[in-house]
Amino acid sequence: MRILLVGNPNVGKSVLFNRLTGANVLTSNYAGTTVEYAKGRMRVNGEPAELIDAPGTYSLNPTSDAEEVATRMIDDGDVLVAVMDATNLERSLNLGLQVLARRKPTVLALNLWDETGHTGIEIDVRKLEEILGVPCVPTTAISGEGVKTLAEKIGSAKVSGLQFDEKDRWSEVGAIVESVQKVTRKHPTFFERLGDLSVQPVSGILIALVVLTAMFFVIREVGEWIVGLGETYVFDEGFWGAWMGRLSDALGGTGFVHDLLIGRLVDGEIDFGESFGVLTTGLAVPIGAVLPYVFAFYLVLSFLEDSGYLPRLAVLVDTLMHKIGLHGMSIVPMLLGIGCNVPGALATRIMESKRQRFMSAVLMAISIPCMAQTAMVVGLVGEHGPPAYTIIFGTLFLSMVILGLIMNRFMKGESPSLLIDIPPYRIPYIRGLLQKLAMRMKWFLKEAVPWVLFGVLLMNLLYTLGLIQFIGNWTEPVVKGILGLPRDAVGALIIGFLRKDVAVGMLKPLELSFNQIVVASVVLTMYFPCVATFTVMLKEFGIVAMLKATAIMVVTTLVFGGLLNLVLGLAH
Amino acid sequence: MDATMTLVDLPSRSTAHVVEIQGGLGLTQRLGAMGIVIGKKLEKSSAIPMRGPVTVRVGNATVSIGYQAASRIIVAAEGADP
Numbered sequence: 001m002r003i004l005l006v007g008n009p010n011v012g013k014s015v016l017f018n019r020l021t022g023a024n025v026l027t028s029n030y031a032g033t034t035v036e037y038a039k040g041r042m043r044v045n046g047e048p049a050e051l052i053d054a055p056g057t058y059s060l061n062p063t064s065d066a067e068e069v070a071t072r073m074i075d076d077g078d079v080l081v082a083v084m085d086a087t088n089l090e091r092s093l094n095l096g097l098q099v100l101a102r103r104k105p106t107v108l109a110l111n112l113w114d115e116t117g118h119t120g121i122e123i124d125v126r127k128l129e130e131i132l133g134v135p136c137v138p139t140t141a142i143s144g145e146g147v148k149t150l151a152e153k154i155g156s157a158k159v160s161g162l163q164f165d166e167k168d169r170w171s172e173v174g175a176i177v178e179s180v181q182k183v184t185r186k187h188p189t190f191f192e193r194l195g196d197l198s199v200q201p202v203s204g205i206l207i208a209l210v211v212l213t214a215m216f217f218v219i220r221e222v223g224e225w226i227v228g229l230g231e232t233y234v235f236d237e238g239f240w241g242a243w244m245g246r247l248s249d250a251l252g253g254t255g256f257v258h259d260l261l262i263g264r265l266v267d268g269e270i271d272f273g274e275s276f277g278v279l280t281t282g283l284a285v286p287i288g289a290v291l292p293y294v295f296a297f298y299l300v301l302s303f304l305e306d307s308g309y310l311p312r313l314a315v316l317v318d319t320l321m322h323k324i325g326l327h328g329m330s331i332v333p334m335l336l337g338i339g340c341n342v343p344g345a346l347a348t349r350i351m352e353s354k355r356q357r358f359m360s361a362v363l364m365a366i367s368i369p370c371m372a373q374t375a376m377v378v379g380l381v382g383e384h385g386p387p388a389y390t391i392i393f394g395t396l397f398l399s400m401v402i403l404g405l406i407m408n409r410f411m412k413g414e415s416p417s418l419l420i421d422i423p424p425y426r427i428p429y430i431r432g433l434l435q436k437l438a439m440r441m442k443w444f445l446k447e448a449v450p451w452v453l454f455g456v457l458l459m460n461l462l463y464t465l466g467l468i469q470f471i472g473n474w475t476e477p478v479v480k481g482i483l484g485l486p487r488d489a490v491g492a493l494i495i496g497f498l499r500k501d502v503a504v505g506m507l508k509p510l511e512l513s514f515n516q517i518v519v520a521s522v523v524l525t526m527y528f529p530c531v532a533t534f535t536v537m538l539k540e541f542g543i544v545a546m547l548k549a550t551a552i553m554v555v556t557t558l559v560f561g562g563l564l565n566l567v568l569g570l571a572h
Numbered sequence: 573m574d575a576t577m578t579l580v581d582l583p584s585r586s587t588a589h590v591v592e593i594q595g596g597l598g599l600t601q602r603l604g605a606m607g608i609v610i611g612k613k614l615e616k617s618s619a620i621p622m623r624g625p626v627t628v629r630v631g632n633a634t635v636s637i638g639y640q641a642a643s644r645i646i647v648a649a650e651g652a653d654p
Contacts, residue, residue: 058605088633091607119632170609183632199627199636200618315636319624327638328625417638418625419602424634 001049003042003154004073006099007083008092009056010423012111014038015141015432016083017053020151037069045155052077058091060098079105079157081150086110086138087119087424089181093173096132097164105157106134109150113138115424120184128180133160142429191425198312199422208316211309219296223375226292235272235288244270244280260460273379274509281505282456285376286449290501291441293375297339298440306428306436310335311420318418324404325411326351327418330360337368340444341533344368345540355413359404361537362549365529366556367400369500369521372448376504377521384514391568392521399526399560403552447532448499455495455502462491482558483523484565485516496524498531515568519561527557579616579626579637579645587615588647595644606635608645 005013021040038053054070074080082099084092089110100106108128116123129136135153139146164172188196197203234240244262248270251258263275270277272284304310310332318328329350337344344364348357369377381388408415462468471494472479472487479485479493488510496503503524512520528550529537538546582588590612593600607630608614617634619626619642626642628635637645 059601061601061605088631090631091605091633094605094607121632170604195634196617199620201620201624204620311636315620315625315627318636318638319620319622322623322638328636416598416602417641418636419606419638419641420636421606422627422634422636 001044001047001078002076003044003049003051003079003081004077005051005053005081005083006070006074006095007056007111008058008085008088008095008421010421011056011083011085011088011092012141013056013083014053015429016081016109016111016139016147016150017051018432018435019141019144019147021051037073042151044151049154057095059095074099074102074104077104079107079154081107081109081154081157083109083111086113086123087115087121089121089123090173090177093176094169097162097169097173100132100134100160100162101166103159105159107150107153107157108132108134108136109146110136110138111141113146114140114143118186118189120186122182122184124180124182128176131176131180132162134158142432195308195312195422195425198309199315204312204316208313211304211313215300215304218300219293222296222299223293226295227289230284230288230292235284240283241270241272247279256464260457273505276456276459276506278453278456278460282453283449285456285501285505286372286445286452289379289505290372290375290448291444294339294371294444295437295441297371298437301335301339302433302436302440303428304335306426306433308423308425311422314418314420315422322415323408324363324401325359325408325415326356326363326404327415329418329420330356333360334364334368337364337370338374339371339440341365341368341370341529342447342536345529345533345536348540352416353414355411356415358541358545358549359407359411361540362407362552363400363404365533365537365549366403366526366553367396369396369525370530373500373504373521373525376501380504380507380517380521384517388514388518388521391518391564395518395522395560395564396525399556403556407552448501451499451530451532452502455498458498459491459495459502459506462494468494478558482562482565483519484569485520485523486510486512489516489520492520492524493527496530497528500524500530515565518568519565522564523557523561526553526560528553576646576648579628579642579647580619580639582616582647582649584616584618586649587613588649589613590645591648592646593644594646595641599641599644603637603641603645607631607633608635608637613650614647 005017007013017038017040020042037055040051042049042051052073054073057070060071080099082096084096096108110123125136125138135156135158137146137150137153139150141147198207232238248258248262251262253265261277261279262270263277263280266274270280272280272288275281314328314331317331321327321330332350333344333347336347341364345361348361351357351360468491472490475490476487479490480487489507492503492506495506507520576591590608590610593603593610612630615629617627617629623639625636625638628637
């Protein structure tokens with residue numbers, strides 16, 4: 001038996017899914033977190049059944065890809081669970097009636113039931129059941145209330161006998177809501193006031209500045225703190241450092257195997273940043289240097305996601321994003337991309353048109369450095385601090401604006417207006433938030449660490465075989481002539497196709513000047529996404545679009561890298 | 573008869589009902605799915621200047637509508653809220 005969860009975006013389908021199956025899928029407080037569907041197993045009347053969490057949709061006349069997926073999936077379901085937002089019955093039932101019209105066995109879940117109380121809404125569930133002719137179950141997925149009853153009722157799902165003319169759907173919905181719902185207007189709560197204030201022009205911008213500044217400081221403090229812990233207890237002065245010291249001695253401190261595993265010693269000691277052995281730098285980069293910042297970033301982002309702030313931020317940046325052919329909601333893939341470009345590229349699916357999706361993915365791949373790269377750049381820049389960051393991130397921001405303006409001018413296709421639901425602020429559900437964080441960490445470790453190890457290994461092989469020197473000679477006119485980087489930096493550019501963090505790490509022993517550090521950091525962000533991101537983009541947009549994207553990337557890199565080198569050269 | 577205007581021109585904190593949506597089927601459907609249909613009463617809560625989105629309250633929901641779309645929604649004002 002195949003059971004399908006359908007409903008508007010952001011009504012808690014995924015939380016319900018997690019409750020019913022015991023699985024973990026990502027949830028947030030904004031529309032469109034589930035752009036891919038999730039599958040899980042549950043039991044109905046003792047029989048095994050498959051439960052599918054479809055992407056949220058406002059109607060069965062889909063307006064975006066995620067919605068189209070949901071619509072198509074309904075045809076394959078044996079039983080439908082229509083998940084309603086009990087605090088927004090009208091909009092929910094508009095979809096609900098379309099679902100019932102499919103004449104499949106259906107159960108209605110009235111989710112977010114706990115919120116009806118303090119918003120002054122009363123729903124007569126018995127009466128609703130009578131009208132619709134299907135079981136209706138109040139649920140609060142987050143606390144688990146009603147979920148057991150829902151699971152039982154799935155076994156007795158019914159085909160609705162409700163008759164209505166599709167043309168009059170809205171008036172039918174209106175009539176039903178009128179007869180089953182009673183609303184007592186209450187004074188707005190603190191959260192409701194804050195919610196309104198954060199989409200108003202002046203207060204909204206102030207709140208955004210506070211939120212983004214706080215975000216920045218929390219990420220930096222938490223990240224630095226964990227990096228410090230890693231250095232003390234694991235790597236440099238920790239147990240792993242001690243073991244590697246012994247292994248290095250046992251291997252005689254030199255030789256091919258030693259260099260591969262431990263790397264080259266710096267002043268007779270292992271340097272976890274620069275030695276570049278698989279077991280030293282290969283582990284210290286992803287786990288010691290990058291993971292702490294990825295963790296700190298997703299901790300803060302998950303909090304923002306679950307609170308419901310992101311759609312409000314989307315409203316504030318909408319005007320700016322329209323100038324570059326996108327709309328406010330593209331802030332979501334951009335923000336996710338700051339953590340890792342892969343989920344960023346996937347999140348472009350929440351944009352309605354193909355043009356917007358392609359443009360936001362390309363702009364993100366070119367102009368948004370992922371946290372792995374940023375963490376390493378922080379280490380590379382070292383004492384140059386703020387002036388270097390200002391130039392690096394300023395240039396990247398500028399490249400996004402200019403490239404966006406150009407693409408918007410010359411790319412064919414439509415860019416529809418923003419049209420989004422602004423959910424109420426909610427206090428993040430801590431267990432869900434921690435689960436989400438854990439999933440993202442696991443995903444990062446699984447995806448990143450193998451590539452980092454492979455990158456370090458490949459770099460050692462390329463050096464040993466003399467290939468880096470060979471390619472270095474060959475590409476010198478571009479690397480040195482246009483970008484002003486030393487010939488050896490080409491090694492970093494090659495490894496940068498695999499992983500940006502390893503690439504930045506390779507720049508450290510080169511003792512670059514201030515200008516070179518800045519140019520190299522910008523170039524490494526822009527010239528090509530890492531292989532994982534590229535693969536995802538290839539799947540999303542196809543080979544032709546990616547050839548176009550690659551051309552845009554190469555040209556943008558040479559123009560911005562070259563100009564930056566020129567301008568910095570004049571300034572010093 | 574109340575005066576009609578676009579949603580963009582409707583002053584903030586006033587209520588109105590939708591009289592016309594001057595857009596193709598696509599826009600009408602997208603708005604309809606969010607509960608914005610002809611005859612529907614809504615309250616404009618705020619708008620971002622410089623052609624930014626308009627935020628309205630429809631029933632129990634809050635929806636933000638991009639400037640382009642908002643300028644195609646014709647509403648009849650029902651007088652400002654105190």
